[in-house]
Amino acid sequence: MNRAHVSVQGITKRFGPTVAVDGVSLDVEEGSFTTLLGPSGCGKTTLLRMVAGFHHPDQGDIFLRGIRVTDIPAHRRNTAMVFQEYALFPHMTVGENVGYGLRLRRVSADEATRRVGQVMELVGLAGQQRKFPHHLSGGQQQRVALARALVVEPEVLLLDEPLSNLDAKLRIRVRSEIRQLQQQLGKTTLYVTHDQEEALAISDRIAVMNRGRILQLGTPLQIYHHPVNRFVADFVGLANFLEGEVSAPGQVRMEGVSLTVPDGALPGRRVTVVLRPEAIRLHARPPEGVANVLRGYVTAASFLGTLARYWVDAAGRHWIVDVPSPGEALMTGEVFLEIPRDRIHLLTET
């Protein structure tokens, strides 16, 4: 039997001619924070809503702790969702909002008040129960929504782009709060976002989606450093892509240049070399005794505080190179790119 807490197996959902989710399988482990990441319209929300029970899959099944829940309506699944627009009931106070689920579970009034108080403290809004949602700021409303979902002690917490209505700074703060809370409670969480940085920062595991399919499932580090295809590499972080052919074991030749790469691909295969901008080192003078050095010219440079980003022309292509903690001056003119062999990721074309 499947040990996963939430298990989605071969799920397909169509809306008329659009296939929103196309044969997706996914296991979410107990207590883990799993993120569905993908461009807008790729089916993340639809998948999440099927787990919540708001949509019924056309094919496939959903299991909670190995029990099939595909046909169980949303209000009888033990999942709780935080909506993008928070969906706080405008005609109820914050306390009534948070206590709503408890009331429906026939929790006694005293007990409900106590638990609402507890969870409000947990999300850092102690004593705000009497206010109405529209008296609160966006970030506070967001936390009320979280409190309302948590107070009923759901088996699984579902969040659909919960931070997209917050401004950039607040977004970063609230996301770390959500992560802390999740770890503190050990709550199995399924999170949806289209923001790759957010996904990398917050998740135990990320499922990268496109066009209704999951392309890759892995830890943030795996996704970032070992993307399975060009889409994932491109969507998560920045990357330089170079196409070439394996000429000999550990050697890729492409137009104008040949690189020493990690072993693995068979000679004769066409491959794509993926190079993260920060994987490349930049030198003003040719470095001694290292492989994979290219001569190039800086065409543009931009100072981003913690790093400097250079656009370099070398070997007949444009390269993006990030240099951490730049000093007082940026490099110009002739430069030398050093590409460490072990930082190269190869995609074998299929």
Next chain:
Amino acid sequence: MARILTIPAFRVAPNTTLLSWGGITFLGALLLPWTRSGRDLFTFTTSSTGLALLGSSPLMPAILATAVLVAVAASLPWTNAQRGRVALGLGALGTVLVALRLFGAGQPFSGAAVVAGLGFLAVLGTGLALAGVLRADAFIASSVLWAGAFVIIFILFPLWAVLKASVIVKDQFTLAVVAETLRSPVFFLLNNPATTRNETLIGVQAGLVAAAGAVLFLAVTRRLRQSWVWILYAGLGVGVLTALYLGFGALRNSVLLAIVVGVISTALGFVFALLGERSRLRTRRLLGPFSILPIITPPFVLGLAMIYLFGRRGFVTYQMLGISTNIFFGPLGVAVAQVLAYAPIAYLVLQGVVQSLDAALEEAAETLGASRWHVLRTVIWPLARPGIANAFLLVAIESLADFGNPIIIGGGKPFLATEVFFAIIGRFNPNEAAVYGVVLLAMTLSIFLVQRYWVGRRSYVTVTGKPSGAKARPLPPALDYAASGVFLAWMALIVALYGSVFVGSVTKLWGFDYTFTLEHLRNLSPTGWKVFWTSAKLSAYAAIPSTLLGFLIAYLVTRVEFPGRGGLEFGSMLSFAVPGTVMGIGYILAFNQGPLLLTGTSLIIILAFVFRNMPVGIRSGVAAIHQIDRSLEEASTMLRANSAVTLWRIVMPLVRSALLSGLVFAFVRAMTAVSQVIFLITPQHSLATTQILTYIEYGSQGRGAALASLLTVFMIAVILALYGINRRLGGPTAREVTAA
């Protein structure tokens, strides 16, 4: 993992919903009477309870056993899917058995039939939900079935009865009545034998001339090739209109009236809408009350006022101008009264159109170098065209369906809606009435379909265009003053008309003796007061179910996906298109005998009100529910609320002001309704509106005026109270909902 899971698929606890319905059905079927002997709904015939019939009717044990089995199925430790499939079967079986019992006995239904019928439908609904056939919970599934059953019984079945009565006479299929009616000069006479000319020929000639004119015009403007169909339209249109104009009969009168009233009302409505949106003058503030008037005006008031001001001894015509004329008795008078009544409807439709005419579009066109006239022709007119067509068609439906004005100032000329009435009340021929009804229905229904599926769809595209920030530009002053002048003249006329009715209620004998008297008001007692309270009471009873059912259907069709959703929506909106008189004969034809006997009771009047006014509730419900973000309901669902709880705790509080308005308008519409209930009233259940008619036609106009005034004042008071309450309670809710 020692946590105890409550996953319902494996729950073995009894299903309480199913258990309750099984119990209710069983008890109702056992203890309440199935049939009654007379019309009275609340007689308790002990001899027809399930208990008494158990031995004599073979169906009775089957029905009771089915109900018991439902309760058993609810209690057995089955999975939901198993239980659902069994409930589904039992519910369907029970419904069929109840229907068999009802129609087999052939006697008027009573309590047990209602309880058992609704009970088994609820079981069926619960079964559909549990078995997963409908992706909805038991409450929603049962609501869908109930709403569907109501729509079928109280809207579709009466219409079917009308259709049937038009071709089936004494259980025989015959087209004789149809042929007879359609050939009768009262219906339509083209070639009048009394005149020497040949009207058909003139019609054909006129059509040919028009077609030739169209050819010439298109040739000159060099559009002959793309626009050749217009030649056909012009020829046919002019030919038919000429023939109609020369002809006689109800068809001619009604159609011409509808066209004329539609054109004039739409034009006025457009002017008023421009005024409302773009005038710089204060007069525009009067548009609010003006648009409410037709809703709160009891029927006959305008007609009576026309008689008072412009009749043979009319105050304006006789007293002021010294002429005694009958000119306003007939189509002209009816047309004036209808324009007065329906221009506000056109105004309300066109208000949205004028609002959507984005000033930025006009500005954009002008910066591209277009002249004002060019802007009007190439930008404004194409955008406004669907809305204008919409307004015209809606007014045309109202005009065709209107009963009150033709009967009071029609001067004895036949109209389709009144002929339905006279065929029954005067000529005692329900089949002829049915034929008139079918003709009328065919016309209004086709207009309704054109409006809804052709024009309605087009106008959507433009109306949903997001308005830009550009401010609507004011009307040119000359136009502003001219339009405001028209509007002021209009309002003056309205004030004079209503005023004459108020004055008439305290005037001894209008036209002859203008001394002040309270005699008419005193004479309202006892009959006038009695019918007034009957009206108020029945309207109030009807307002609640019509609003609740309307909102429930609105919720179902906007938020739930189920097979037959389109059908439910269409069926329930249908009564917008069905003229009141047609629904009225439908009700007497459908509910006058057999198991569904209802005529002669106050319930049938209430039902007529409910299903007549339900579409209003549906419309405002749909509008209000669209304002609520769907995720609010989902949030509630996810926190373990079923649909009933979500509806009650989340949706209802958020739409309460719309709900209250719906309630009040349903009440007001019922208070002022006449055509759909005129056949249904009995001496015990006479209504204020029909009493006004009786007073005017057979008694004293003064007393009619008194009752009409009373009703008008009451309506105004009700509407003002609504605005007062809504201002206090509606404000924050509406704001919060949109802010959330």
